[in-house]
Amino acid sequence: MAKIGFIGMGNMGKAILQGALKEFPKTDFVFCAKTEATKLRVHEKTGIDYADSNAECANRCKYLILAIKPQFYEEVLNAVRYMLTPDHVIISLAPGRTIDQLKLNLGNDKRIVRVMPNTPAMIGEGMTGISCRKEEFTDEELDVLTRIFSSCGKAEYIEERLMDAVVCASGSSPAFVYMFIEALADGAVRCGMPRKQAYIFAAQAVKGAASMVLETGEHPGVLKDQVCSPAGTTIAGVAALEETGFRNAVLKGCEAVYKKCIEI
Numbered sequence: 001m002a003k004i005g006f007i008g009m010g011n012m013g014k015a016i017l018q019g020a021l022k023e024f025p026k027t028d029f030v031f032c033a034k035t036e037a038t039k040l041r042v043h044e045k046t047g048i049d050y051a052d053s054n055a056e057c058a059n060r061c062k063y064l065i066l067a068i069k070p071q072f073y074e075e076v077l078n079a080v081r082y083m084l085t086p087d088h089v090i091i092s093l094a095p096g097r098t099i100d101q102l103k104l105n106l107g108n109d110k111r112i113v114r115v116m117p118n119t120p121a122m123i124g125e126g127m128t129g130i131s132c133r134k135e136e137f138t139d140e141e142l143d144v145l146t147r148i149f150s151s152c153g154k155a156e157y158i159e160e161r162l163m164d165a166v167v168c169a170s171g172s173s174p175a176f177v178y179m180f181i182e183a184l185a186d187g188a189v190r191c192g193m194p195r196k197q198a199y200i201f202a203a204q205a206v207k208g209a210a211s212m213v214l215e216t217g218e219h220p221g222v223l224k225d226q227v228c229s230p231a232g233t234t235i236a237g238v239a240a241l242e243e244t245g246f247r248n249a250v251l252k253g254c255e256a257v258y259k260k261c262i263e264i
């Protein structure tokens with residue numbers, strides 16, 4: 001099996017590497033980062049070999065994962081461009097960068113995969129959208145891609161036009177959920193619960209509710225109705241949230257994410 005290379009070992013690079021190490025032997029990996037400090041830290045922790053430069057990293061792998069922030073793309077692509085061949089599988093994590101834009105930059109003969117993971121990948125509970133022109137890839141290559149991203153949670157192939165929606169639904173949304181958990185815990189603290197305990201109760205409620213949606217396959221509205229007793233506590237809370245435009249606030253958040261994807 002050919003090598004899997006990472007350029008960037010921050011939040012997402014480390015999370016994907018951690019998952020993929022369960023699927024592939026250590027010797028299959030090589031990485032590069034900007035600073036020596038990151039290279040040494042990751043090498044000491046994982047035993048994975050690192051490259052001296054981004055170009056060397058690209059030269060030593062077949063699957064190249066670009067785990068850098070979008071603002072560093074130009075710099076990194078300029079450094080690796082002449083090492084990339086049509087045999088490389090180039091995997092971009094950047095929101096908003098289309099396959100066409102990347103091909104325009106790197107050459108039409110280059111094969112690009114767009115993925116949108118999320119930070120729960122760090123604990124094997126990620127959700128990743130994968131998009132590529134499948135006809136450009138062999139079954140073995142598609143299998144390797146699935147294995148890499150399934151190793152850190154769920155992974156699904158989607159049409160590229162849905163990539164910005166994936167950023168809303170699962171890429172950025174963990175931040176919204178953490179804000180919700182924080183707010184729930186504030187509410188419980190206000191009612192007298194110690195803060196540490198409040199985070200556990202709130203987070204477990206969110207985790208349990210999410211698992212109910214996934215495991216029962218029920219419509220979220222039906223599951224909500226099961227919690228609301230007539231003239232009970234929950235419906236009083238639901239009514240208050242609706243007054244403040246709770247759902248609309250979330251829709252507005254998603255709209256802002258979507259707009260930023262287009263702009264970026």
Ligand SMILES: NC(=O)C1=CN([C@@H]2O[C@H](COP(=O)(O)OP(=O)(O)OC[C@H]3O[C@@H](n4cnc5c(N)ncnc54)[C@H](OP(=O)(O)O)[C@@H]3O)[C@@H](O)[C@H]2O)C=CC1
Pocket residue numbers: 007008009010011012013032033034035036038039054066067068069070072075076093094095116117118119171172
């Ligand atoms: N964080 C998230 O929730 C998600 C992020 N993404 C996408 O994933 C990508 C990576 O994001 P994230 O992991 O959060 O970013 P981080 O800032 O956590 O990590 C970025 C990494 O890139 C390295 N880097 C920066 N410049 C260079 C360079 N010139 N050459 C080589 N390496 C470089 C940094 O090196 P060093 O450590 O040495 O500074 C660092 O290891 C982005 O495109 C982001 O949009 C996608 C989904 C979710």
Ligand SMILES: O=C(O)[C@@H]1CCC=N1
Pocket residue numbers: 095167171172
């Ligand atoms: O905020 C960002 O741009 C990245 C993409 C999705 C999550 N984090």
